[in-house]
Amino acid sequence: MSAGSPTTSTATPTPVFSHHQGAPHLVTTPSFVALDETATFTEPEWKFGPSGAVVFSRTYARDLPNGEKETWPQVVQRVAEGNLALVHGPRPTWSAKVEKEFERLHHFMLRMAIIPGGRHLYATGVKGREFLFNCHVAPWPAKISGHFDFVLNRLAEGGGVGANYSTRFLAQYGAPRRQLQVHVVCDPSHPDYQEMLDAGLLSTEYSSGWMGSFDVDDSRQGWADAVTDLVDTFFTDDAVLHQNRVFDVSRVRWKGARLKTFGGVASGPAPLAQMLISITRILNASYFSAARDLSFCIQPLDAMEIDHALAECVIAGGKRRSARMSGLHWKDPQARRFVTIKQDSSLHWTSNLSVIIDDEFEQALRAGDPYATELHNLVVANMAANGEPGYWHADLNNFGEINEVVISNPCGEIGLPERGACVLGSVNLDYFAPKRRGGPVDWLGLEEAHRLMARFLVRATFGTMNDAGQAAVMNSERRIGVGHMGAQAFFTKRGYRYSQVWRLPAKRKELRGLYDVVRQAARDVSFELRIPEPVKVTTEAPTGSTSMLVGTTPSVQELFAVHYWRRIRFNKNVPSEAAEVEAARMKGLPVEVCVADKSGNTMVVAYPTRAALLDEVIALGYSEAEALELVESQDQISIDDKLATQAMFQQEYVDNAISYTCNIDPGTDPAELDAALRKHMSRIKGTTVMPDDATARPQPPLERMSREEYERWSALAEAGEGYNEECATGACPVR
Incomplete structure (x- = not known):
């Protein structure tokens, strides 16, 4: 048997990230192919995994004019053509070179050898392409309401949002300046009126006929404007004549109405009303805390709780599942409370948590610093108990960046600056694995797959963004993330036990070669488009739903169980x-x-x-x-082997980060x-x-x-292979 076995040498290359040191060491096609045998395989055009058809129909297939659902070939046609049209315009205007790239892109996508992130599968080629960006990090602008506006809009668009809640960002705002009371009103003819009345959400002091109310528009921005108005009233230094803030939700479409832009159905105005009431409760409590301490500013956990309320509102309707990442620096005054906040699983369940560490923390921990040791022990205890929080290393994530990276996206694979965003896609390594015991790997095809995916994602950065500040960050970074699915299957079918791959220098060299292919492809297409090349190009993201389309192992994660x-x-x-x-x-x-x-x-x-x-x-x-x-x-x-495997991919292939x-x-x-x-x-x-x-x-x-x-x-029904359609704590969105 040719399975890889442990060796006596477990030495790690000296550089932390070997593929980042100086100029990239490009591997030409001949020497890269020489890493293994070369072959070209004939495969069926496309084939879903065991549960792929259900996942595809539920998650990615759009409705056609005749009421039927798109087929996989129709989605591939739409996505491949729509992606190229982002930079080359309508297809009738394409050159022969662009048509050739379409043919190769279509060929690899149809066979599921490469699969863009689910956001692309659902939205590329559709009017209104602002949903192409998988992950975002919220800013802390001059007015705190701008943060909440950003979070609500990005969540409502289906994106995941990370935020760094450390006090250094919040101190600028001080505390709420006043106490307020919120009143929600609705026209009695609204289909949801009685349900809201029975739930105690409607005001008993005001009616929808009152002229002084804030009329909430039936749109994402309309809801965000209501939040902005409420938060600004809490924090403004100007005089406020009335403590009662009245919001009229009569214009908001009824519960169950169809949502055309992103799919699903409307949640009705009730979640909006509950969100406004929750925000008022949180900020009133913050105001009373400030009355006892004049140096008080809004606290990290209060801001987190408001974002949680926004996420709960978004999750209540449509196909959206709110995904958030909450980070707090290890030296923050609220760090101990942050570490233990999810001991109650009913709190902050829309967010993953990460303690933000750095080189200073590592040094303090090695030196036996009492506070660092105490906090680390608390983190370890809570990790072992419920998986929260994780660690996020600020200094490692900022290596090679042009803007300060402040936290990751919800699943942790992309560190981002404020208003940062990223586009993601995967190469299906399993597709290129041997088709018989001891057979060859299709290295030529694998190399082309990485090139095509990198070029696809660079073009995807031209998708429309609704936030001008975020668009400016994207234009400066053009950050992409070419990742993998089927990693364990790829190595296992070659005769290697997955836990031992990290010990094998030849396999590490293969990953370095793949990184160089991606970097060069991103550089080439950026030159063609006359834009800056991406600041970073590779990642390993969760591929739960997309790997279920194929029926392979997800990302670089190992199988959960047989x-x-x-x-x-x-x-x-x-x-x-x-x-x-x-x-x-x-x-x-x-x-x-x-x-x-x-x-x-x-x-x-x-x-x-x-x-x-x-x-x-x-x-x-x-x-x-x-x-x-x-x-x-x-x-x-x-x-140890699990973390060593993660470290191998980080050192040899990934320049962003890894969700593992x-x-x-x-x-x-x-x-x-x-x-x-x-x-x-x-x-x-x-x-x-x-x-x-x-x-x-x-x-x-x-x-x-x-x-x-x-x-x-199993005689009743069976789900398909894959690891998980979510990240570890279940906060990731379906797409």
Whole structure:
């Protein structure tokens, strides 16, 4: 058997990020191909994974004029043509060279050898292309309301939003200047009037006929304007004549109305009313705290709670699932409270948390500084208990940047400056893996796939942005993220145990070569378009939903288990999704209301799942015993090997960052976790640890089951391969 085995040498290259030192060391095609055999394979044009058709129909296929859904070839045609049109205009005006690139892009996308991020699959080529950007970081502008306006708009567009809530950003605003009371009014003829009245959301002192109310427009910006008006009134130094702020929501479309731009259905005005009431409660409490302490400013956790209220409002309707990242510097006065805030799982569930560390923290920890040690121990204890918070290394993330990077996107794969954004896409490594035991890798095809994906994403940075300041940052950075799916499948089908790849210098060299291909492709297309080349070009992002289209392992994550429950979330207000839920219920599968979504609109279906990779390896010519030895799951890999694998991709391929979840046994000794974190802290830009304990977290995306349980349940229905349609803590959006 040709499986890779541990070696005595575990030396790590001296540079932290070897592909960043000085000028890129480009690898020409001949020497890169020489890393392994070269071959070209004939494959079916396209084939969904076991649950790919359901994921595609639910998540990415748009409605056609005749009421039918797009097919995969139609989506590929729309996306490939729409992407090139961003910079080359309508197709009739294209040159022969552009047409040739379309042919190659279409060829690779149709076969699922490359798959742009889900945002592109759904929105590219559609009028109103502002939804092409996967991730954002919110600013702290001169007026604090500008932060909340940005967060609400980006979440409503379907993007994930990160924010650094450290006191150094919030001190400029001081505390709320006054106490206010919010009143929500609505025309009695509105379809949702009675429901809102029964819920206690409507004012008993004002009516919709009052002329002094703020009329909320039925649009994303209309809702954001209402938030801005309320927050500005709290913080203005000007005189305010009335403490009562009245918001009329009569114009907001009713619950269940169709949303054409991004899909799904309207939530109605009730979530908006609840959001305005929540913001008022938070800021009134902040005002009273300031009355006792004149040096008081709005606190990090208060600002986080407001953003959580915005996210809860957005999540209540449509197909959107709000995703946030909340970061706080390790020396912030509220750091201890921040570390423990999610011990109650009902709080801040729309956000992942990261303690922001730096070189100073590492030095203090090594020196035994009492505060750094105490905080680190608290972080480790909470990681082991519930997976929150993680670590985000500011100095490592700022290496090679032109603007200060302040925090990552929600899943951690892209560090961004204020108003920063990124576009993401993946190469399906599994597509280029050997098709028989001991067979060759299609290195020529793999190289072209990386080039095409890089060029696609650079063009995608020309998508429209609604925020002028954000557009200026994008124009200066042109940041992209070419990542992978199927990494474990790619190495396993070549005869290597995934946990041991990081020890093999030849495999590390392969990743360096792929990085150079991406960097050169981004440089070439940027020169053609006469724009600055991207500040950074590679990442490893979660590919849960898109990897399920193909039926391969997600990103660089290892398999969760050979047999497990996969929980998929559906919006019951979307007819097609409600039908999926009812079909599952009729089959006898477990169906529950999502405990995290307080609106009650999200249903959770549990599907029995078997790892497809095991059968695929056997089909290559390995015996079942050999396949069981080759195909590793998370519970078979040590914490040290998991973090070493993440560090390998960070050092050799990724110049942005990596979204990677180090799953641990719930009985893990904190000392083992502490030792692994200290060992790898200086080599990985972000750290996420998640205890594999289904009892500690309600409705986890994945839950192990025995082979016997699987065989009992699989006759009813089965979900496809993949790791997870969310990031580790479930805060990631579907797209």
